[in-house]
Amino acid sequence: MFKKYLLSGIVAVSMVACGNAGNDETETTASSSKAATAATGRDQIKIVGSSTVYPFATTVAENFGRSTSFKTPIVEATGSGGGLKLFCSGLGDNYPDITNASRRIKASEVERCAENGINDIVEVKVGYDGIVVANSTKSDRMELTLRELYLALAKDVPDGKGGLKPNDYVNWSDINPALKNTKIEIMGPPPTSGTRDAFVELAMEGGCQTFDWIKAFKKTDKNTYKAICHAFREDDGFIEAGENDNLIVRKLNANPNALGIFGFGFLDQNGDSVQGSIIDGTPPTFENISDGAYPVSRSLYFYVKKDVVGKVPGITEYLTEFTSVRASGEDGYLSEKGLIPMNAEEHAQWQSQVLALETLSLN
Amino acid sequence: MPDYILTTSPQMAKRHARHSRFQWYGRLAIAISISFMLLMFTAIFARGTGAFQKTMIAVDVEFTESVIDPKGTRVEMDLKQGNYKPLILSGLQQVVTGATERKDRNRLYKLVSGGAVFDLGERVAAKPDMIGTTQRVWIAASSEVDLYIKGKVDPESDEAVRRLKDQDIAWVKLLQEDGRVKRKFNRVFFTSGDSRAPEMAGILSAALGSFFSLLVCFLIAFPLGILTAVYLEEYAKKNRLTNLIEVNINNLAAVPSIVFGLLGLAVFLNFFNLPRSTPLVGGMVLALMTLPTIIIASRSILRSIPQTTRDAAMGLGASKTQTTFHHVVPLAMPGMLTGTILGMARALGETAPLLMIGMVAFIVDVPKGVTDVATSLPVQIFLWADSPEKGFVELTSAAIMVLLVFLILMNLFAVYLRRRLERRW
CATH class of the missing domain: 1.10.3720.10 (MetI-like)
Incomplete structure (x- = not known):
């Protein structure tokens, strides 16, 4: 009797199995025999890191996988810091070969890598990314300075007497009478986002440092400096709109008075319904971001372990594809996904440097 | 139990009222949860059913040997990586005669999926006899064209707000008049992995x-x-x-x-x-x-x-x-x-x-x-x-x-x- 039920149990398993993926049993037995051999050597590139670089890395990975005989690399979005942590944890099959980063690798991370036996790292510059402060095309384009942006967004603002007061600016005209007389409403990414980190570092600190006495804290009291410059206001002047930039764009269309903070890629895709504000006199255009004139822009990188070249198949070819003109060049397919490419000269220089596998030195 | 005895007392009337009231609360609760479920399902189905079909464009492709396999080696990998883009483009240009300038040609090529070249490569690699012939092949349209054919792009809306411009729509119409656009079952969705291009992504x-x-x-x-x-x-x-x-x-x-x-x-x-x-x-x-x-x-x-x-x-x-x-x-x-x-x-x-x-x-x-x-x-x-x-x-x-x-x-x-x-x- 028990056997009968056990049998029905086994039938049940296989039925669940088949219902789930339309797969037959032969494949599962094949997989279990393969499990024994898969532990030795890896034939697929593993990439982790920044979610800002993720759309570009996945696009290259897909094109690379389709146009060569190598397997398509696996790309995980872990964030720049998380990616570098995994990357520097060790050499071997279970550690990623490449990590994407929306900032440059830090000296402490290079040290960590070295502790775990990763001495030679190849740095690859992907291109540039700008963070825009945009509003709907239904209203006028804003013209702001970093200082005004900081004053609009910070939790505490200077009270003009050498101290701080809680941010009480309600309308833009309260900050600067020349600005329009509408309510300050800014939508931006949550603290988990890399875009938020970069925005804090470039725009908030940039505005913060226009006050000399706050700037002085940077050397003497780092924590106070951070508390002043990094904290966002918690009233309805700043609204955390989630990681989904699509949503911010849609909300901007619904509310022409609001501003939104997001990556240039989304401005580029939706340039017909939203417009980027002019910051410190520079509009966020392709050219201004790529030559660094636009203040809220950063470089994107990825890092490769030199030791895996020749061990994991396809690394050199992946680097060739990523640094080719048709991918990351001025009219490359990555620019359609919102990447701001380097100019031809810089691109060529990085290309030759990367393909020669020159190792990184931070000095 | 005889009903008339019980309903005579006012307490009993209250008890009955409570009984039926409670039943109605229960029914209401069920009705509310069912309507939420229906709302969710209709929203998902209304948006999702379109994905099971995708738009294909018929292109007469001349499989020229000098473009696909200039060395004549017929190695599978070379055939897969052949330069199919100009072949597809010239096939499209037979119907859309106006597009000759570089900018127009780029726009025209964007009507078809970026994965079309790989698709052609696989077909040729599977059947190398195709080289040298001209055949009508159905190629996946780009996601933008697909959305337009499915009626999710309003051609009356302001051109600036659309990714598909008036010019593109005119070209799609030319192709449609020629019977070269049709919607097919989206097989790719069930037979392939993820992709950055919606028309090539699968589950x-x-x-x-x-x-x-x-x-x-x-x-x-x-x-x-x-x-x-x-x-x-x-x-x-x-x-x-x-x-x-x-x-x-x-x-x-x-x-x-x-x-x-x-x-x-x-x-x-x-x-x-x-x-x-x-x-x-x-x-x-x-x-x-x-x-x-x-x-x-x-x-x-x-x-x-x-x-x-x-x-x-x-x-x-x-x-x-x-x-x-x-x-x-x-x-x-x-x-x-x-x-x-x-x-x-x-x-x-x-x-x-x-x-x-x-x-x-x-x-x-x-x-x-x-x-x-x-x-x-x-x-x-x-x-x-x-x-x-x-x-x-x-x-x-x-x-x-x-x-x-x-x-x-x-x-x-x-x-x-x-x-x-x-x-x-």
Whole structure:
């Protein structure tokens, strides 16, 4: 009797199995025999890191996988810091070969890598990314300075007497009478986002440092400096709109008075319904971001372990594809996904440097 | 009971009123939850059904040898990587005669999917005889054209707000007049992995990833869970230790799933060095998560089996083990399986623990076993919902539909087992 039920149990398993993926049993037995051999050597590139670089890395990975005989690399979005942590944890099959980063690798991370036996790292510059402060095309384009942006967004603002007061600016005209007389409403990414980190570092600190006495804290009291410059206001002047930039764009269309903070890629895709504000006199255009004139822009990188070249198949070819003109060049397919490419000269220089596998030195 | 006696007193009238009022509250509650469910389903179906069809464009491609295989070697890899773009473009230009300038040609080429060249490459590699002939091939249209054909782009709206410009729409109309545009069943959606281009993205690798994870999960959780439950219920003495174990199992059932992910990261990946992003580790983590559910369900089933069954077997001289495995466990099996399937259905919808072990990733290749890297269905839904391209909206809903179908199948199977095998006393 028990056997009968056990049998029905086994039938049940296989039925669940088949219902789930339309797969037959032969494949599962094949997989279990393969499990024994898969532990030795890896034939697929593993990439982790920044979610800002993720759309570009996945696009290259897909094109690379389709146009060569190598397997398509696996790309995980872990964030720049998380990616570098995994990357520097060790050499071997279970550690990623490449990590994407929306900032440059830090000296402490290079040290960590070295502790775990990763001495030679190849740095690859992907291109540039700008963070825009945009509003709907239904209203006028804003013209702001970093200082005004900081004053609009910070939790505490200077009270003009050498101290701080809680941010009480309600309308833009309260900050600067020349600005329009509408309510300050800014939508931006949550603290988990890399875009938020970069925005804090470039725009908030940039505005913060226009006050000399706050700037002085940077050397003497780092924590106070951070508390002043990094904290966002918690009233309805700043609204955390989630990681989904699509949503911010849609909300901007619904509310022409609001501003939104997001990556240039989304401005580029939706340039017909939203417009980027002019910051410190520079509009966020392709050219201004790529030559660094636009203040809220950063470089994107990825890092490769030199030791895996020749061990994991396809690394050199992946680097060739990523640094080719048709991918990351001025009219490359990555620019359609919102990447701001380097100019031809810089691109060529990085290309030759990367393909020669020159190792990184931070000095 | 005669009604007239009861309704005479005012208290009784109140009692009856309360009775019927409560019934109405219940009905209202059901109606509200059903309407929420219907709202959700209609929203998903309205958005998702479009994804099961996709737009194809017929192009007369002249398979010129000098372009595809200039050396005439017919090596498979060379054929796959041949330069098919000019061939497709000149095929399109036969219909759209106006586009000759570089800028126009680029726009014209964007009407077809970026994956079309790879598709042609595979066809030619499979049948090298095609070289030298001219054939009409159906090529996938780009996601923008697809959305337009499905009526999701309003051509009356301001041109500046659209990604598909008036010029593009005029070209699509030219192709349509020539009978070169049609909607076909979206086979790619069921036969390929993820892609950055909506028209080339598919659910297969995620579905197989879920399948392999659940397989591993079942193989680990089912025997472990059943054995634990049988031992605790039939053999173990009731003392402080078993009480402690019981409390712990009940606690584990309520632990948030992300915690199991962290455990998996620390133990399976960092300590045992199992491969990251694979269904093997995913299944092990999900098994940890479903184990308590299975144990609790199985124990309550075992408890519901009448003591008389055991007494009768013992009375006839069966040993404790014979009683348990010849009588109690077979009677409890349908209930245990139901508990297991329901636990696995929950595991199918889980993303949080998979995040920690690297299964939330862009994976194109279709996994062939438990040690190949893979994602799972809910992870794929999450990744697509986050993509900026508009074409992913319908894919997201379609993937939700696929997931729902699997969940319903699993739950129906659990109901079937219960109906079919359960005994009542």
